[in-house]
Amino acid sequence: MSLAITGATGLVGRFFVEEALSRGEDVTVLGRTPPAPGFFSAPVAHRPYALGDRPDLSGHDAVIHCAFAHLPGRYRGGEGDDPAGFTRANLDGSLALFEAAKAAGVTHLLFLSSRAVYGTYPPGTPMSEEMEPRPDTLYGQVKWQAEQALAALxxxxxxxxxxxxxxxxxxxxxxxxxxxxxxxxDFRAGRPVEPRRATEVHGADLADAARLIRSARPDCVTGQVFNLSDILLDRHDLLTLLARAEGLPTPPPPRSNAPVSAMRTDRMRALGWQPGGMDALRASLPALR
Structure with missing residues (x-):
């Protein structure tokens, strides 16, 4: 198969590229500029693309859309003082890509959405795909609207x-x-670290979920949304691993007791998805260090 990926050089997008390359797929990176030589583990093709374009997707079987315009380091609140421009780039831009893909005969299109679509449910609420989204940020609203537009196609x-x-x-x-x-x-330097815990998923497990969806029977997956989450990670545990690996004397922050709304992943697991859990985190730590 031939796969095109937007946002491929981002922290998340590159996992989709590497998963496809590992299986011998032809990959095209859709972006403003070609990736730097050696950025990926094998050569990829490049086609110019920016959010809002209707790119030439002829010859591609599948598209994964990860590109998202936002202020550096910020998703929620990533619109800054330009909510109209944020919506135009990310919602209208996504719709243009979806329509271009369908017109080009692409058979699979996967959109990278976010748990932010759930929004205002009380902390500690288990969240499933059957629940009505309640986005409370423009980021979540745009993701939810793009989901709906894609499902309609x-x-x-x-x-x-x-x-x-x-x-x-x-x-x-x-x-x-x-x-x-x-x-x-901050932890290495002995600066204060606030207690916190949050849900996490390894990028390789996210990419594996995309592979399973693409290989599933079309009538079992088309038009659907899939929660993707794995571990509930406390900074205390993460930084304890780091301290042990590096012999750091700084004690980790205390455990957080704040309730966290974890997403149920039954729908994805029914397709055979088995994320790596804490073992995946431990295996990644040397590279993260």
Whole structure:
């Protein structure tokens, strides 16, 4: 198969690229500029693309849409002082891509959405795909609206799915810093670290979910959304692992007792998805360090 990916050089998008390359797929990166030589583990093709374009997707069987315009380091609140521009780029831009893919005869389109679509449910509420979204940020609203627009285009010949991912972790690409890099630096330097716990999923497990959806019977997945979450990770446990690995004398922050709304992943697991849990985190720690 031939796969095109937007946002492929981002911290999350590159996991989809590497998963496809590992199985010998032809991959095209859709972005403003080609990736730097050696950024991926094998050569990829490049086609110019920016949010809002209707790219040439001829010759591709599948598209994974990860690109998202936002202020650096911010998703919720990523619109800054330009909510109209944020919506135009991310919602209207996504719709243009969806329509271009369907017109080009693409058979599968997967959209990287977010747990932010659930929004205002009380902390500690288990969240399933059957629950009505209640986004309380523009980020969540845009993701939810894009999900709905994509589902409206779904058929058994144009298989669509939205991946509602929680926080995604994993080793970064060349020249990038991973999501916990600043946290690790603060801890190493003995600076105060606030207690916190949150749900996480490894980027490789996210990419594996996309593979399973693409290989499933179309009538079992098209037009659906899938929760993707794995571990409930406390900073106390994460930084304890780091301290042991590096012999750091600084004690980790106390455990957090704040309730966390974890997403149920029964729908994805019914397709055979088995994320790596804490073992995946431990295996990633040397690269994260």
């Amino acid at each position: 779904a058929t058994t010949d144009f298989v669509t799915a939205s991946l509602r991912a929680t926080g995604v972790y994993g080793p970064p690409g060349p020249g990038q810093r991973h999501k916990w890099a600043d946290l690790f630096d």
